[in-house]
Amino acid sequence: MELLDWFQKGMRFQEYIQGMKVNKDEMMGIYDRFSLSDKEITRLADFKDTGMKVIVLTEDWCGDAMLNNPILLKIADEIGMEVRFVLRDRNLELMDQYLTNGTSRAIPIYIIIDKEGKEKAVWGPRAIQVQEMVNNERKKLPTQDAEDFKDKQMSMYRRLTASYQEDEKIWHSVADSIIEAIVSGK
Incomplete structure (x- = not known):
């Protein structure tokens, strides 16, 4: 399937949000509180209304998606980039073309395409x-074989999730990273 077809198959933001069962409030909390900096807006200026689109491979249970998706949405709002959400677990045919380190189905993955559907960048x-x-x-x-591994791992996940929801420096490092992919085309 062509990338433009995958984009058309994807859900719009409202449809994705309505279907969320996990991390919805947390993700929307970041979305409501995050704003692009003037510097970030300036870096995006040349990409305004160019017809770029993005396919978001994601799942609602993913903590990284909870952090990254609302920041991507703010970037998309700024430049008029259409966003469509494709659920990873139901679309492994696409996911398996964008494995992290060639082996991992890590998400979210953002496939940025031009108006003709050609891949411009992946983040x-x-x-x-x-x-x-x-x-x-x-x-x-x-x-991993330690008796307290699971407890310590869950504690680590709670700390990371809390910092994802509160630390504006993290939000801007994500924004800068996504913007760099758009600007560099990588």
């Missing part, structure tokens, strides 16, 4: 700074 699943933060947290965990 995801995390900004470099967020990945470094996750890596640092993972280093603190005991080995």
